[in-house]
Amino acid sequence: MGEVLLIDPATVRVLLDGADQRAAALRDALEHVADMSTAGHVDLPVAGADRWLWWFSTPQAGRWEWQPAAVARLATASAGTADLDAILALKPAAQAVWPDDIDLEALGVVRELTGPQRRDVARMTALGGGANFSVPGAGKTTMAYVCYAILRARGKVRRMLVVAPLSAHEAWTLEPADIFTPGSRPAVAVRPRIPHGDVVVVNYERLESRGHAERLRAWCAAAPTLVVFDEAHRAKAGRSGVRGAAALELSRTAARRAVLTGTPRPNDARDLANVLDLTYPGRGAGLAAGPARQLTSAYCRITKAELGLPELVVRTEQVPMSAAHDRVYDAMIDRAARAALADPTLVSDLARAGSIALLLIQAATDPTAVVGAGGPLRMARDSDHLGLAELLADLPANFVPTKLVRVAQLVNSYAQQGTKVVVWACFRHHVTQLRRLLEPYGPAFVDGSLAPTRASADTDRTRELARFRADPDCQVLIATPHTLGEGVSLHHTTTHQIHLDRTFNAGLFLQSLDRTHRLGLPADAHCSATFLVAERADGQATVDSVVAARLEAKVAAMGRALDDPGLARLALPSEDDRLRPTDVLLGAGGADDLAALFSHLLQARH
């Protein structure tokens, strides 16, 4: 007689006797759902036991010696599974019925939920966490906290573990103060060495450390825990990645699970399956590949249109270059066009063409940003007939690019009205220049040079954001979209932003807009975004115009996707902590962007 043991809260081990004919039958029927299979044993997941327990009831299986702990753990888990099956079989509208026993006021929830939020909190609660694929800015953090409060009140969970990117930790820390009454707020521990409190928030990188991951699993197993994977597309690699595999393991030790992301299928259906697997262990592939009706019962989604946001007033300002700036820029595009003509493969070479595009975009704002740049343009070292080095050297000592001057004018205008403003700049050089130029306005800044939180440093992202929000002398926040684009809410501080420059990455661009134009604003709020576009001294277009046209097309397509209750593929960034320069520059559709850029350059030379 074989044995079935519980080896950890998430795993049951079936000990096999090689001579037992049942071993072959078991492997044939169940190996595909096993976590591990060796000659001597097969490890099966407790979560999703309905995928394999059936086999043990068949005559082929015969009798096994079941360890009581394994039976008890499976009994607990299968009770939840049966509930889930019944809930998943319901249509979304039936899942969205608000539970009679839940009074949010009695739970200490003071934030008023919108209609769509209330609908989706009801669904998340019914699904035991479930999948929230609402668009950015829909209030997924709030909905998760309220869902947690309900599940806790019902005794389904006692605590919550949130795995979220670093940039979202602030929201998980600050939101409870706005959601709950003081006496009802959960104690939140952010990145603690030893997990403790009601809510623990960690980043995905911690899952890649074996020691950390084990401590988190132990914490989840010690008491019924809701595990929330925020921006869950970060674990989309599933079992094939270290992070994805660790996330799955963690998910399986939890009593309840939830995944939050606005971009559940950034690439293909397998990404969606892996994301769903985190919240419905063992069912992701089936749900992703199954009938649409079944899939729509498995996730909730607030679309962009449902947010009911006030209008975002968009202004594009053409800013002419100075004559000195124009001479440098002209020499640069001349060099780039020559490089493309000399080597036709250049345009399709994402790395080389991408680096040229990056330099041109920087130079359209401030040519001094590319001094010393190497690569195909050999910028300042180019001492041939183009004389870039001399041109740069000839720039006036007090040279300030016109776009930077215009930013200063706009910031001053906002300051005169007592209004703070966010200035987005895509390059660290530009951030540094802006900090100097905007010194009178006490600028806060967030770029990749700052750690999220580091007490030993002069400053960090957390302190800079706090200063922007609370210090009346701090009138402006200067930030790079790829550092601050995800997870941070600034709309309570300002609803205005200025974009010094932009890249082809529409995902980053949209997320930066979402920082100040998001749920929670009154209907009559005045929201604006000003885009500065460099213009040649003679009025001709620059690379900024190419970027603007490409962004407009991409944003229109993404806007349609965000208003689609279905799940379109979206290229919102997923790896902002590890973005390469070409990711920052291009995002999805990079080859087309570069083709458009070089077409513009070659036309400009004709």
Next chain:
Amino acid sequence: MSGPAPAQVPVCPAGAEATANLLATWGAATRPSTGWLAAREERVRQLRTAGRLAEAERYGWLSLAALGCGMTPRDAIALGPAAASMDAAAGPADVLPRPLMEPPAVVAAVVPGTTLETFDVRDDPGWELARAVLAPPGPVLSYRSRDYVTSVFAAGVRVRLATAMEVTGG
């Protein structure tokens, strides 16, 4: 032939080796190719992974039955898992029962030696049909206590499966 008691109906094999072993045990003349067996295994496992356990059993048996009754391997592998009752007559000469078989049934079960409740997803009718058409060839075969001319039975099953494929889009 008369079918065995339901308790003896096995879980449908998925893997190529287990399936080939079963066919050899039955003495079936059908020898599926390695590629066909691999494609069938993938489909059965996909269905089981998706939690469509009864459909996996039905598809597993029907795909074998389809080969046994002379369907092309391509059509046999493409059967829809819901090609279930096949209750439409294949034509005036169709003498097979209507419906040919009941839809797959899932019944509650308990894991022996425990209190754990689960489901018995085995497909008795699917097994019975596959067993009938894959039995060693002879002029007559038995299905549900009735004897049929083998070629007539196989032709009837083939047409009904093809009809079911069209209905289910398989």
